Amino acid sequence: MSRIVWKALCWAILAIPGLGMIWQFSHNDMLAMDILHPSGEISIRLMILAMLAGPLSEFFGLNRFFRAWLAMRRNLGVAAFGYAILHLAFYFLDMPDVAAVLDELGIAGIWTGWLALALMIPPASISFDKAMQRLGRKWKMIQRLVYAALIISLVHWLLLDWDWWPAFIHLAPLMIAWGLRWSSARRKASLLRSI
């Protein structure tokens, strides 16, 4: 299968949950407020999925599976941003007017969401080949804003739900992957020292 077909298939799969949400909302099966949680959660999950590929491939070594995952990483990141925008759209649909949105801005559970979204804008807006070539090393630096966006997204979730477990369970795989990468880097460094 060609690269374009793979990419189209990947995007079709990524779009299914979002289309389902829009369908249910437009058919009055779900309220906008009911879609806030799942749209935000999918955004975070996709962000984590995009961030897991790097450390896991470093630990386990590059094979076909990790090569495919790494190739999809940017798509996953952009999809995470897409779901964050969908989350925002449903937030606006849930609110009576713009004044009510502005009135809530000072609440910690709300402004952390806005901040996380703002931090996702620069990495998402340069997630294409030409920007990567043009920005060089700066590209990776800008992409690192995703780490801050993820942590603040989880804080946003925590401040709204006040339940530690879901946020922690989502962060756990990433913490394990970072731990594995760190241990593998340490092992390599000690091997180099012993030579």
Add this chain to the structure above:
Amino acid sequence: MHNKVYRLALAAIAGATLLTAAPAYADGNVQCKSGPVKNWKPIAKMKKKVWMEGWELLKLQVEGDCYEVYARNESGQSIEAFFHPVTLEKLLVYRRGSEIYRSPTFPK
């Protein structure tokens, strides 16, 4: 230099979050200790209670052993409230995760 700016920014965000989040408490595990369901007041009475509060009801559901209400108050603010299913007493009200009301009879 960049790392320093990064760390400073993250510390500032963490500090600001803690400051503005100070009045909030956990709403994940609210327990009304309401006893058997057969003693609960019907949903219709709960709806009337919400109407008497002057709120616009968005959603009403049973959460654990409480009635949980999503509504808009007189000022148009989105709120989440917990009511005792037997007495229909308003126990807790949250606005986007921040506690804005707690009944004096409902201990922390």
